[in-house]
Each structure stands twice: as C-alpha cells, then as structure tokens.
Amino acid sequence: MKIEKWNPCVKAFTILVSVILLSFSYVVRLNVLVFGISLFLLLFFSDAKPKSILAILTPAMAAAFGLFMMGLYYARGNSITNVEMESLSAVPYAVRAAMSQNLETALQLSTRLLAYAGMGIFFALSTDGEFFIYSLMHQCRLSPKFAYGILAAFHLMPNMVREFKNVRIAFRVRGVHAGFLSLRPMFTMLVNSVRWSESVSMAMESKGFCPEAPRTCYSVPGIHWYDWLGCVLVLGGIVSGMIFLR
DSSP: OOOGGSSSHHHHHHHHHHHHHHOOOHHHHHHHHHHHHHHHHHHHHOOOOOOHHHHHHHHHHEEEHHHHHHHHHOOOEEEEEEEEHHHHTTOOOOOOHHHSHHHHHHHHHHHHHHHHHHHHHHHSSSHHHHHHHHHHHHSSSHHHHHHHHHHHHHHHHHHHHHHHHHHHHHHHHHHHHTTTOOOOOOOOOHHHHHHHHHHHHHHHHHTTTOTTTTOOOOOOOOHHHHHHHHHEEEEEEEEHHHOOOO
C-alpha cells in the first residue's frame, strides 16, 4: 500500500509527536534508524522520485555536516582537559578533537538533524496538498474560508512564477536594467498578483460561496484502521528505540 493513502492529519500528528519525542532523545542509532526508514519508505512505498528526494536532502546533508563539525570542534563540557591537551600538543588538532568525547556530541547533533529532515521529507513528498487541506477541513474543522483561500493561493503560485519571468523579459526588452536582487520585477509581479486575488475573490462570491452555509464535498477524507495502525507503529517504534537502543 502506498503511503500517500495515509490520512494526512494522522500522518502530521504522528510526525509532530515523533519530533517531540526525538527532541528528548540523545540516541545516535535511533536517529540514524529513523532517517533510514523514512528514506526507505519514500523510495519503495511512495510515488516520490529519487531526484526530488536528493534535491531536498542535499541541503539537509550540508547542514548536518556543519553541525557535526561545530559539535566536534566547539562543544563544551565533554572535551578533554587542558592538561591532556598539552600532553598531546604534537598531535594535529583534528586528531585531538576526534579523540575527545566531542565526537559523541557531534554525532548526536548531526544525526538528530538528519532524523528531522527525513521525517520532513517523508511528509512533504508523500502528501498531496489538496488532500491535506481537505483532511484539515473534515478532521480538524478548518474553516472553508481559510481552506479555499489557501488552495487559491497555492494554485496561483505557478502564475506568479510565470509572471515574474515575463516581467523580467519585458524589462530587458525595454532596456531597463534589473539585477538578480532587484525589487522592481517583484513589485510588478505582486501588483498583478493582488489583481488576480481580487478576481478570484469576486468569482467565488459570484458563484455563491459562503463558508457558513451547508455544503457538500466531492472528496471527503476518512480515518481508517490502517491510519491509526501506522501511527501506533511509528510512535511505538520510537519509544522502544529510546528505551532499548541506549
């Protein structure tokens, strides 16, 4: 079964509680296990493309490496004493840092970030945006006014990107210089976006949209037994790892 069928609200609740539990844990093996299982599920039990996973994972790996080096060289409290450092003055600093107990701190910091990144990528690439909004409406009682407003903004994003490119081309044709960080194309794009949002609002009102009125829905996400089973398995696995993987 594809993990895209997992109810988004239950999935979000599971990941949120898992993140809170991992914040109280300092088990390196558990962090690595969570990260590995997240990638395994995405690769073999979802429609996520490996290219998309790699594109999001690369910055996370870079940040984890930065945390590892920071914890290795600049951690306090677990490093070896000054007397021990003086006795190893002939040894390169990188070797002395690796010999200290800072290595454990560095691994805890970096692997925790990877675990968070794995769960975040798991949710982002295995959850449809519209399905998530519908689930928030029916399971979390999100107001339709906010739900459809979010969906309207979401569907306007491709038009905003296309409009930004068109504005830059128009500036170039007119001989107007606009650098990469120039705000002039951004300002023009935002003005057009405000006009689009007003048009969408008028269209919704003209079609009789009223958030307080009773309405039927084409798609109604439900919570099934396998949704709660996945929640119990994930949270139970993390709690068991916190206990037995110390």
